Amino acid sequence: MHDEHEWDVSTIAIRTGHQRTAESEHSEPIYPTSSFVFDTAAEAAARFSGDMPGNVYSRFTNPTVKTFEARLAAMEGGDSCVATASGMAAILATCMGLLEQGDHIVSSRAIFGSTVMLFNKYLSRFGITTSYAELSDLDSWKDAITPETRMLFLETPSNPLTEVGDIEALAQLAHDNDAILVVDNCFCTPVVQQPLKLGADIVVHSATKYIDGQGRCVGGAVVGDSKRVGEEVFGVLRTGGPAMSPFNAWVFLKGLETLELRMQRHCDNAASLATWLEQQDAVEEVYFPGLESHRQFALIQKQQRMPGGIVSFILKGGREKAWQLIDSVTLMSITANLGDTKSTITHPATTTHARLTPEEKEAAGIAEGLVRISVGLENVDDLLADLERAFSGL
Numbered sequence: 001m002h003d004e005h006e007w008d009v010s011t012i013a014i015r016t017g018h019q020r021t022a023e024s025e026h027s028e029p030i031y032p033t034s035s036f037v038f039d040t041a042a043e044a045a046a047r048f049s050g051d052m053p054g055n056v057y058s059r060f061t062n063p064t065v066k067t068f069e070a071r072l073a074a075m076e077g078g079d080s081c082v083a084t085a086s087g088m089a090a091i092l093a094t095c096m097g098l099l100e101q102g103d104h105i106v107s108s109r110a111i112f113g114s115t116v117m118l119f120n121k122y123l124s125r126f127g128i129t130t131s132y133a134e135l136s137d138l139d140s141w142k143d144a145i146t147p148e149t150r151m152l153f154l155e156t157p158s159n160p161l162t163e164v165g166d167i168e169a170l171a172q173l174a175h176d177n178d179a180i181l182v183v184d185n186c187f188c189t190p191v192v193q194q195p196l197k198l199g200a201d202i203v204v205h206s207a208t209k210y211i212d213g214q215g216r217c218v219g220g221a222v223v224g225d226s227k228r229v230g231e232e233v234f235g236v237l238r239t240g241g242p243a244m245s246p247f248n249a250w251v252f253l254k255g256l257e258t259l260e261l262r263m264q265r266h267c268d269n270a271a272s273l274a275t276w277l278e279q280q281d282a283v284e285e286v287y288f289p290g291l292e293s294h295r296q297f298a299l300i301q302k303q304q305r306m307p308g309g310i311v312s313f314i315l316k317g318g319r320e321k322a323w324q325l326i327d328s329v330t331l332m333s334i335t336a337n338l339g340d341t342k343s344t345i346t347h348p349a350t351t352t353h354a355r356l357t358p359e360e361k362e363a364a365g366i367a368e369g370l371v372r373i374s375v376g377l378e379n380v381d382d383l384l385a386d387l388e389r390a391f392s393g394l
């Protein structure tokens, strides 16, 4: 007999969650059905009330979605997972399920733009307020906490400067203040970092990025304990409805099977590019968690299994040089998306971070010469040749 608790995350990603049907299929089936039938009126009543486990309606019970949820929960080391229509739906459902009017969130400053919008514009309408802290400065988190703080929220490493938050220390801080720690683990995925094992209470994902990893579907997930996620967040999904489709769940399920292999290649390619970039005279600074020059290298070694696939760097010469470089590469795609097989290159100051004022950009380190690459799975020599050619023309 095998013991699933002993398995490495790469084995869990391939072997967990699927309960083979009477058809003896090897690969996980897709169930494109909105509803399910019952043998008797009494069984229908029991399934609706929850007294009898089983499928009811695909807004909240679909076998393909459940297989994805079981697999991702096991990979993160959580008891429960709820799949959602998008990464933003995962964050929305987490806040709606676990917070109420009057509650306060402390979030790291460098988070996904739509998350800032959700906190500042929408949650505030319902009496939930948010303050921002500096990700790597524990004192700034302590200073931001009020008696109403019920949630600490962060992304680590940050985008695009790959700053890192100490998950273990922040989980302790949250718990000392009767709050929970929520980690957006989209940049790492569970094969790189497992926040729940470091003390975090909830992990949220945009499956759109590395979990799919091939730029096909939009989806998300919330992972945690069976009370908070299995009941509270699930309740929001069941009632509010931002559910994942069975087809998308199947795509993500197959994505999980190759996730470790893909992350390994993303990270290896990124490390080669970062090392090369550090040697270029035209480059002022390189940000990559795999470089020994990263000022938080010790924490990264403790908390991540791999460095991740995002490399950012500042070119001397500001926006003009940055745009010139971006326009000169031919293999990489100019797009702000990330976590794809295809390498993408972007200028944060005029795209993902364009809404910030010049002062805010300065404070956040979003220089005009900053370029971000989400390193894909192409051959590393081809990627380096693309960069070399573009650099030689600067």
Ligand SMILES: *Cc1c(COP(=O)(O)O)cnc(C)c1O
Pocket: 086, 087, 088, 089, 112, 155, 184, 186, 187, 205, 206, 207, 208, 209, 218, 219, 220
């Ligand atoms: C993309 C992203 C999200 C939002 O996910 P969607 O699937 O686009 O809704 C949230 N957090 C991070 C870190 C992201 O990169």
